Amino acid sequence: MNILIPNSFCYSAIGITKTLKRLSKYQVCLWGTGEEDKGVASGSLLVDEYLKSPSLNCASAYKAFLSSLIDSNGIDMIFCVLDSDLLVLDEIIKEHSSTVYVNPGHQNILLFRDKLAASKAIEKIGINIPRIVMEDAKVPLILREKISVGSTGIKYLDLCESAQLNGTVFVQERERGREFTVDVLCDKDGEPHLIIPRERLEIRNGMSFKTQLKRDGDLIDATKRICHKFCLPGIWNVQFIKNEKGVFFIELNPRISGSSIASITASFNFIDLYIDHFFFHNCIPSMDKLQEFVAWDSIVTRFYEESVFPQHNIKCPVS
Structure with a gap:
């Protein structure tokens, strides 16, 4: 299976690249692109094939480059790791019907790109915002x-x-309080099958370095409400602040996040399920079942490789 990760040179792509290399069920060839020469950034060395791309600022050339790459190399599936690629892929994927790309939808992309409009939309469904x-x-x-x-x-x-x-x-x-990122896996209809809140314990250089998985009912309920309203498919993430006044929505990113590898490392490689469902059209197990495979309260730190410090015994998923 040929999988493309546009802009795989960037830090956000490293987690998903490592996760794809650890798939238990599928053999994949990873194609990456980026504006930098191969070897300048570590992400360019993790993929099997790397091609230098035009700048994202040259929209027409960049779109033509991606379209040619997809056609010439039989790309089966695309993973988006940057917000800047969402609208590009939304436009060009219509020309590549044999390639699977889990599109959050044009209106959702525009909505959650506009932080003011997104905040007002979330407030309308009864979730607090600052x-x-x-x-x-x-x-x-x-x-x-x-x-x-x-x-x-x-x-x-x-x-x-x-x-x-x-x-x-x-x-x-x-709003001051505890900061959370919630990783979400939804099926093609936007129904949630996995919701994993992570508390940010330590930030380095603007990125989450240490995080703890928390089975927080308030955060899970708020995320379910968002799922049922916007029906976002695939893997995406939403950020909240929680304090004594409640849960406050900060933003939603309709794509896989660079730090989602923390949730995968402390649970199971649910990219297998993602490919099962979106590429092979198999059903995803229920949320009640999958939530039991998460090492709740574990702390994950990010080095060159992620490390997990379990807080109690957990179940192991059945392959």
Whole structure:
């Protein structure tokens, strides 16, 4: 099976690349691309075949490059690891009916790319968000770009600071609390089969370095509500802050995250199930069953290889 990971040179791709190499059921050939020469970034050395691509800033050339690569090399499946690739793949995949790409949908891509629109949409289904402030307030504030990648563009505002607001940013009241990323596996209809909340314990260079898997009912329930509203297929992640006031939605990324390898390492390689379902059209086991295969409360740290520190005995999934 030929699997393509566009922009596989980037850090976000390393986790999924290692996970695909550890598949128990399938032999795969991994194709990677990137703007950098092979060897400049470690991710380019982890794939079996690596091709230098045009810049994402040259949209037409980049799309033509990917289309040619898919056709010329019989690509069976594509994994997206960057927000910037979501709209590109959404457009070109229509020309490649034999290639499987789990598309979150054009409207969902646009919605969750716009952090303000996404926050308002989530609030409408009864999930808390940090209060959106469009005027002076006597509370700690954060300034966010409306269109952004991950948590980039967030700035903590001093109350004495004068923010020059325009149509590209919005302001929210700052919520303090425990930060969580929730990894989600849904079937083709957007029905959840695995929901794994992870608490961020330590951040290094802006990335989650140490994380703990928590079976938190409030976070799982909020995530289920999002699943049932937006019907996002595949593997994606959503971020929350939890404090004494409740659970607050921060953002949703409709793609696999770079840190999702923590959930995979401390449970089982559910990429096998992903391929089973989306490529071979097999059913995914129920959520009740799969949640029991997670090493809840385990702490995962990220080095060149992830390490797991189990907190109690767990079940092992049956292959």
